[in-house]
């Protein structure tokens with residue numbers, strides 16, 4: 001997208017959004033107004049305003065972001081835990097490795113019908129599909145970091161008579177914080193994408209449902225507006241993750 | 256060998272009572288296998304050592320002979336093969352024993368990079384001591400290795416030799432009864448090394464800890480040791496076991512001028528070199 005945009009590890013400079021804004025302005029003022037399915041950006045904002053007045057904009061944003069946050073937290077927790085288990089136990093790794101590969105290559109779109117059959121059009125179904133597809137960057141990063149922990153570091157813990165709990169808290173987890181953070185940075189945009197995908201596919205709730213509805217009734221300005229909104233949310237998510245990375249580095253120096 | 260085992264134990268004062276015969280360490284027909292399943296290799300076989308309390312033992316031997324492996328067995332980090340007998344203070348060793356601390360050859364891997372020097376030294380004290388007390392102990396230990404002014408630096412801000420000294424301080428802070436040190440001074444410059452040798456010897460005399468010390472440096476071994484053990488063979492066993500005739504008080508200059516020092520040094524060199532040409 002834009003240089004220094006949403007891939008930066010720490011807070012990306014917003015200045016990098018300039019080309020995008022210039023592009024939108026050019027569209028607004030230079031593009032022909034007559035093409036119905038390519039409305040200019042100001043129309044998008046009006047469409048969003050209409051949606052807000054009708055009372056369905058904020059609840060949609062809220063639902064999507066709640067699903068996003070819940071799925072991300074689940075992915076971090078389950079991904080880290082599984083990553084540690086597999087990284088620290090060769091036996092488990094050999095036992096579960098092939099089935100993990102199977103799940104890893106499963107596309108989210110293919111999972112949705114199955115999940116709907118089992119769980120119905122529910123919040124849990126969304127969480128299940130999203131977590132299952134976005135857990136991998138975290139799991140794989142943590143697994144390889146857990147494998148690479150210096151054996152001397154763990155021997156030191158044994159020789160200094162650290163309890164099991166203290167060893168996890170003071171040695172293992174801090175050794176993996178970097179990998180968890182990196183995995184989360186990669187996973188967060190995926191989580192957002194899959195949440196929207198599930199919402200669009202199931203027309204259940206959230207921004208995805210609004211996009212799907214608007215598209216099926218040919219309200220193209222609303223579709224564009226919602227897509228732009230999604231982009232802004234994605235940007236906000238990345239800023240937040242970069243910022244939490246700084247917090248984590250601060251935690252690291254305190255264990 | 257049995258002559259050697261007796262000595263130095265007598266000087267350790269009135270240690271009595273039944274279970275407590277003044278022997279800290281005892282291993283009989285010790286064997287150690289490393290590797291897994293088909294790749295198992297016998298590294299040490301039929302090794303007998305008895306170490307009296309308070310003895311400063313230096314272990315020598317060519318690279319790869321099994322010195323680190325032996326020390327790891329003593330530290331409870333590697334199990335001995337079935338049939339071996341291995342005791343510390345009359346109790347079989349089945350894990351890292353209380354009161355024993357290990358100083359690793361690989362200091363970089365064993366320090367925590369997200370902790371300052373002082374916090375690294377405190378690591379082993381956090382579960383047992385209140386904050387003020389463990390900070391005091393950590394500072395004393397850092398003082399002993401000459402790093403009191405670097406207490407708030409992170410390992411990455413320190414040279415290799417300084418990091419190794421932090422690791423030594425971490426061990427000293429626990430005031431161990433048994434100190435297992437794997438080439439602790441290998442990464443140090445000559446000057447720091449000579450200072451720390453004397454300091455370690457002083458700490459040993461003052462604390463009464465038993466020390467097992469691996470080194471490649473014959474002069475260092477002869478200067479520090481109450482007793483010298485040379486490992487040799489494949490699998491390794493005790494090739495030479497000598498009690499040092501040098502007086503307890505050691506000094507970088509005067510001790511190294513003693514005829515007994517030169518004689519002992521000669522014997523060890525012969526043993527190490529003899530291994531190279533004959534076997």
Ligand SMILES: Nc1ncnc2c1ncn2[C@@H]1O[C@H](COP(=O)(O)OP(=O)(O)OP(=O)(O)O)[C@@H](O)[C@H]1O
Pocket residue numbers: 289290291296298316317318319320321322323324325360
């Ligand atoms: N995990 C392992 N599996 C199999 N063999 C091993 C393993 N670790 C070490 N060895 C072998 O055991 C032998 C002894 O290794 P050790 O590290 O004890 O030697 P060392 O005397 O400490 O050498 P150095 O002076 O170079 O540190 C070596 O030949 C080494 O190849």
Ligand SMILES: [Mg+2]
Pocket residue numbers: 322323324360437
């Ligand atoms: Mg070694």
